[in-house]
Amino acid sequence: MQVAKVIDHITDWLNDYIDESGMNGFVIGVSGGIDSAVTSTLGARTGKTMLCVEMPIHQGVNQVTRAQRHIEFLKSNYPNVESIEVPLTPTFESLVKALSPVQEEWQDMALVNTRARLRMTTLYYFAAFHDYLVLGTGNKVEDFGIGFYTKYGDGGVDLSPIADLNKTEVYALGRELGVNTEILEAPPTDGLWHDDRTDEDQIGASYPELEWAMEFEGDESGLSEREQEVMAIYRRLNKANQHKMLPIPVCMIPENLRNG
Template structure:
C-alpha cells in the first residue's frame, strides 16, 4: 500500500498542503526569535517582491505593525515598480517605512562604471542611452545544457542581440552585482542597531538549497522565517495572506539589471514549478516514475536536471557554510 501511495503523490498538492498551519508555525518562529534575541522588533528590506511581502505580512501579524520597520533600498537599475509595490505593501499593512537609495554607495565604488566597461567590451554595439541589459543563461530543459552566460541587449522592450561572456568578465560582474545586496544589508543593520531590532531575511528554500543568495548580503541576517518554504509555497502563502495581486503576478528576480531579469532566465534555467518539484523529489527520495508523472519530463531530462541541481548545490556549499574557526590547542 505504501508503494501505491508513493506512486500517486501529487507534488504540487504536497507543497501547498496545510498552508494555514504553516503560517502559524512561521509566525511563532518569528516571535520566538525576536524574544530570544531580546530585541524590540524587526527591520526588513522591502523589495516589492513576493518573498519580502510575505515575510513583512507575517511579521506584522505576529509582533504588530508598530514593531516592524520597512526599508526601500532602490538603485538606479532597479525596476520602478519595485519601489512602488514596496511602498504599497508597507502602507497597506500600516508599517512605518523609509526609502534609502543605495546608488550613491555604488557610485562611490565605481560599480556602474566597471559594469559598463565589461558590457562595452563584450557587446560592440552597446549604447547605454538606448539599450537595457540583462545577464541570462540558456534554458536548461529545451535548448542547451552548457552553463554559458550571455549578456542580452534590449531595445524598446525587444531583445536585439546576445553576446557570450568570458569567464573572467562573468565572475567580475557577479562580484559587482553582489555589492548591491551587501550595501542593502549594511543599511538594514545600521537601522536595526539604532532601533534595537533584528534584521529579518527573505531567502526561501529554493534559493537556500541552490545557494541563490549573496553571502553577507541578503544572506547576512538574524533570522530566516521562509527558509524551509520552496518558492512555490511562498506563492501559496501569498495567496492565503491576500498579498497584492500585482506582487503575486510579478516574476521572481534579484532586480539588479537595467532590464528586469527573472530567476527562471538566469539562475534556475527552468520554470519555477519544475525546479521546485525536482528539489522536493530529491528531498523525499521519490522514484523516477513519480517525477515523470508530475513534471511531464522524460527520464533522461530529469536525470540531467538533477545532476545540474546537484552541481549548483555543491559549488555553492561555501555560501551556506559558516566560516571555519580555528581554535588553539584543540
Template structure:
C-alpha cells in the same frame, strides 16, 4: 495537504517568541517588490511588534520599486505599528563603483557588482536594525537557501532570523494568497533585482522554481540521473551543479583546527 492558516499562525508566534526572548523590539525587513519579502513583512507585522520596512533602490526598475512601495502602503494601512523608510542607495553604490573602476574587469566583474548591491542593502538593514533595536528578518525560501544557494553570501544571506526558510517557493505563494498579498506581486516574475538589465531568477538559474523543487526532492530521495530523461534530466543536472557550487554558502565557515600536539 498544506495547512496554510496554521503555518501562518505558527510562523507569527515563532517570530514573536524569538523577538521577545532576544529582547528585541521587532523587525526590520528589506522590501523588494517580490513575493518573499512581501510575505515576510506581512508575517512580521502580524506579531504586533514594531516593524520597519526599508525600500532600498539601487538603479531599480520602476515596477519593482513601485510594487515595494505599494505593498508597504498596504501594510501601514492595516497595521499602525509598521513604519517605512526609502533609502536610495544608488549614490553610495555608484561611488563604490567609481572607486573600484580602475580594477581589472574580469569575467566575474558584473557578478561581483551585483553582489555588492546585496551587501550594501544588508549593511543598511543592520544599521537601522541596530539603532532601533530590531532583528533583521531574512526573506530566503528553502530552495534558495538550502537547494541552489540563490542568495548573496553576507548580502541577503546575512540575517538574524529566517521565517520562511523551511518553505518552498511554491508554498510561499500559497501563503501569499492566504495573507492577501497584492496581485501584482503574486504574478510578478521572480527576480533578485541586482542587475541593470532585467534578469529573472529563471533566466539566471536556467529553470523554474517548481522544476528546481522537483529536482531537489529527487536528490533528497536518492533518484539517479540514469533514471531520468529530457527536460527532467536537464533540470536535475542544473540543480546538482548549482547545489555543488554553492556549498560554501550553505555549510559553516571552514575553521583550520590546530592539532593538539602543537600546543605542547
C-alpha cells in the same frame, strides 16, 4: 499544507523569538517580490514594530511600485508597520568609482553582489540603531538547495521565517495573507541586475522544477530530457554554492601543537 495554521505557527515563532531576545522589533528590505512581501507581512502580524526599508539601486520602476504598494497595504492593515526609503544609487555609484576591477569580465557579478551587501549594511544600520532584528527572506530552495543568494548580502540576516518553505508554498502563504496580485503574478527576480532578467533567466530552471529536483529520490533512468537537464542544473549549483550553505571552515589546532 495547512496554510492558515502555518501562518499562525510562523507568527508565533517570531513573537517567541523576539520576546526571548529582548529586541524592540524587526527590520526588513522590501523589494517588491513575493518573499519579502510574505516575510514582512508575517512580521507585521506579530504586532511588534516592523520597519520596511526600500533600498533602490538603479531599480526598475515596476519593482519600486510593487514595493511601495505593498508597504501601503501593510500600513493600512497593521498600525505597527513603519517604512523608510534609502536611495542607494548615489552611494553605489561612488563605490563603483572607487573600485578598479582587474578582470573586467568579472565586474558585473562582483557589482551584483556588492549591491546585495550594501543593502545588508543598510539594514544592519537600522537594526543596530533601534535594537531590531533583521528578517531574512530566503526560501528553502534558495537557502538550502542551490544557494541562490549573496553571502554576507541577502544571506546576512538574524533569523529566517520562511527558509523551511518552498517557493510554491511561499506563494500559497502570500495568497492567504492578501499580498497584492501584482506581486503574486510578477516573475521572481532578485532585482540586482541592470536589466529585467528573472531568477529563471539566471538559473535556467523554474522554482517548481528546482523543488522537484531537490526532493527527487527515484530512479533517474526514466527521467525525461528536460528532467535530466534540471537535475544537472540543481546539482551543479548545489555543489558550487556549498561554501554558502555550510559553516565557515575553521582550522582546528591539534592538542599536541597547542600543548607542546
